Amino acid sequence: MKHSRFSLTLAAVLLAATVAIQPMSAANADTTLLNVSYDPTRELYKDFNAAFAAKWKADTGETVTIQASHGGSGAQARSVIDGLDADVVTLALESDVNAIVKAKKINPDWIKKFPHNSAPYTSTIVFLVRKGNPKGIKDWGDLVKEGVEVITPNPKTSGGARWNYLAAWAWANAQYGGDEAKIKEYIGNLFQHVPVLDSGARGSTNTFAQRELGDVLLAWENEAYLASAEFGDDKFDIVVPPSSILAQPSVAVVDANVDAKGTRKVAEAYLGYLYSKEGQTIAAKHFYRPSEPELVPPELIKKLPELKLVTIDDPIFGGWAKAQPYHFGDGGTFDQIYKPKQ
Amino acid sequence: MTLGFTLAYLALIVLIPLTGLVLRSASLGFPGFWHVATDPRTVNALRISFGTSLIAAVINVIFGVIVAWVLVRYRFPGRRIVDAIVDLPFALPTAVAGIALTALYSRNGWIGRWLDLIGIKVAFTPIGITIALIFIGLPFVVRTVQPVMEEIRKEVEEAAATLGANRFQTITRVLLPGLQPAILTGFALAFARAVGEYGSVIFIAGNLPYVSEIAPLLIVIRLEEFDYAGATAIATIMLLISFFMLFVINLIQAWSRRRYGYGA
Numbered sequence: 001m002k003h004s005r006f007s008l009t010l011a012a013v014l015l016a017a018t019v020a021i022q023p024m025s026a027a028n029a030d031t032t033l034l035n036v037s038y039d040p041t042r043e044l045y046k047d048f049n050a051a052f053a054a055k056w057k058a059d060t061g062e063t064v065t066i067q068a069s070h071g072g073s074g075a076q077a078r079s080v081i082d083g084l085d086a087d088v089v090t091l092a093l094e095s096d097v098n099a100i101v102k103a104k105k106i107n108p109d110w111i112k113k114f115p116h117n118s119a120p121y122t123s124t125i126v127f128l129v130r131k132g133n134p135k136g137i138k139d140w141g142d143l144v145k146e147g148v149e150v151i152t153p154n155p156k157t158s159g160g161a162r163w164n165y166l167a168a169w170a171w172a173n174a175q176y177g178g179d180e181a182k183i184k185e186y187i188g189n190l191f192q193h194v195p196v197l198d199s200g201a202r203g204s205t206n207t208f209a210q211r212e213l214g215d216v217l218l219a220w221e222n223e224a225y226l227a228s229a230e231f232g233d234d235k236f237d238i239v240v241p242p243s244s245i246l247a248q249p250s251v252a253v254v255d256a257n258v259d260a261k262g263t264r265k266v267a268e269a270y271l272g273y274l275y276s277k278e279g280q281t282i283a284a285k286h287f288y289r290p291s292e293p294e295l296v297p298p299e300l301i302k303k304l305p306e307l308k309l310v311t312i313d314d315p316i317f318g319g320w321a322k323a324q325p326y327h328f329g330d331g332g333t334f335d336q337i338y339k340p341k342q
Numbered sequence: 343m344t345l346g347f348t349l350a351y352l353a354l355i356v357l358i359p360l361t362g363l364v365l366r367s368a369s370l371g372f373p374g375f376w377h378v379a380t381d382p383r384t385v386n387a388l389r390i391s392f393g394t395s396l397i398a399a400v401i402n403v404i405f406g407v408i409v410a411w412v413l414v415r416y417r418f419p420g421r422r423i424v425d426a427i428v429d430l431p432f433a434l435p436t437a438v439a440g441i442a443l444t445a446l447y448s449r450n451g452w453i454g455r456w457l458d459l460i461g462i463k464v465a466f467t468p469i470g471i472t473i474a475l476i477f478i479g480l481p482f483v484v485r486t487v488q489p490v491m492e493e494i495r496k497e498v499e500e501a502a503a504t505l506g507a508n509r510f511q512t513i514t515r516v517l518l519p520g521l522q523p524a525i526l527t528g529f530a531l532a533f534a535r536a537v538g539e540y541g542s543v544i545f546i547a548g549n550l551p552y553v554s555e556i557a558p559l560l561i562v563i564r565l566e567e568f569d570y571a572g573a574t575a576i577a578t579i580m581l582l583i584s585f586f587m588l589f590v591i592n593l594i595q596a597w598s599r600r601r602y603g604y605g606a
Binding site for chain 2: 157196211329
């Protein structure tokens with residue numbers, strides 16, 4: 001009976017897992033929406049879901065319960081492909097939604113369903129540095145200076161990290177006049193300055209803020225504000241580089257699931273509400289850049305400074321369908337960085 | 343009846359998922375599979391995974407046996423609590439263990455800051471991976487060896503002593519041969535568990551390709567690329583290597599059973 005303790009532990013774990021899964025399937029009696037989202041939107045959707053539920057109750061008298069699931073954007077897309085019953089997805093990358101399209105759960109024309117290419121809010125990539133900016137980091141070129149350590153998650157496993165990577169690429173493209181060999185050299189050099197590749201954006205924030213590793217964290221703008229609010233303004237400064245990338249998180253109704261469950265109407269209203277005055281204001285409060293800034297009180301916008309933003313549809317990237325395999329596919333530009341020198 | 347039940351249960355829980363795994367990777371065809379298997383990145387990740395697991399399992403065998411011996415043979419206050427603590431790595435979510443170890447061993451951690459002074463980096467290096475694997479593997483060795491040790495009566499040692507054996511001879515000639523099958527089983531369990539470990543390692547590893555990227559992370563990366571076939575191919579390779587190593591361990595056990603006349 002030498003394994004009895006182990007078997008007992010195993011049984012307990014299995015039991016716990018069963019109990020944990022139960023409420024998700026049992027909660028379908030009322031109208032329930034499942035929003036499958038990515039990591040840093042936890043706080044945003046907590047507020048937004050409460051606002052939408054109240055609004056829906058006032059308009060229709062129906063009670064709607066919204067469940068939100070958060071995780072790495074790619075992993076979340078995979079869960080939906082593999083059968084997670086999501087009504088809507090609000091993911092970090094257009095290419096993650098397109099992966100669900102390939103599984104025939106979302107109609108191919110999803111991007112035209114909502115305004116601004118189905119991106120109700122956008123964000124950008126900024127630098128979070130130690131208080132007083134001791135290494136004097138102001139622009140992308142400063143990241144490869146002698147003795148600077150850069151913290152970013154792994155672009156292979158993190159949606160946010162892909163935006164970091166592309167923002168650096170866009171800067172180098174402008175700097176070296178599109179000379180791809182020089183851009184790759186800069187990017188390779190940049191990743192020589194990265195001591196740890198965490199699997200997700202939150203992991204990197206913790207490495208930087210709590211492990212005190214690195215001089216600069218490449219982060220979502222909203223994540224940078226959240227980190228400095230969480231750990232105290234006196235520990236970090238936010239540096240906004242002169243140029244960065246326009247990160248457009250995508251939202252979509254999961255057509256196959258809402259048609260099966262009969263929740264299309266409420267799911268569409270839910271995403272539509274993101275574009276309302278209330279939805280845009282909530283997004284701005286959580287440091288996302290609203291797509292329709294005129295709906296939002298100006299003092300909320302002022303905190304998010306103007307900078308030159310390159311989009312993914314710019315000719316240097318040619319949209320996600322092209323950029324994803326070219327940079328992050330197997331053997332793409334990111335893999336080439338780590339190829340050992342022969 | 344019992345045979346049929348056992349086989350049906352094993353098929354349901356183990357064989358069907360594994361068959362699915364192999365079939366999925368078979369969709370690559372042999373050239374595609376070979377390409378994944380010989381890719382330097384895959385080879386490096388496998389070397390890191392199996393290398394750190396092996397070192398961790400060896401360390402666990404040495405110290406696990408000592409821990410088990412102390413728990414069996416000595417009576418001291420708090421022994422039952424210590425005995426219960428050995429099980430903690432079984433029950434603790436591995437992510438919690440990973441985060442705790444990273445906090446301890448990183449440059450500003452309680453232990454890491456002293457090691458940093460003498461120039462040793464633990465967190466975010468393969469040493470960190472090994473430490474996480476030692477943590478999760480320890481109870482496997484202790485819990486397999488402990489019950490067998492309890493069966494060895496003190497009289498056996500005394501008999502050895504009266505026959506003129508010194509302490510060292512008693513350990514190597516009398517005690518260890520009887521424990522060897524259990525130690526091997528513990529080693530195999532700790533090793534197999536370490537090879538597949540993801541949750542705790544991912545926080546302490548640093549995850550740099552070719553340096554501290556473990557094979558399970560490479561599988562996750564492939565999945566993240568929606569490359570299911572590539573992911574299952576790496577998993578199949580890991581499965582084959584693990585199966586081969588466990589097979590060899592079983593052979594050694596069979597051999598030792600013949601030689602010493604008792605088995606696990």
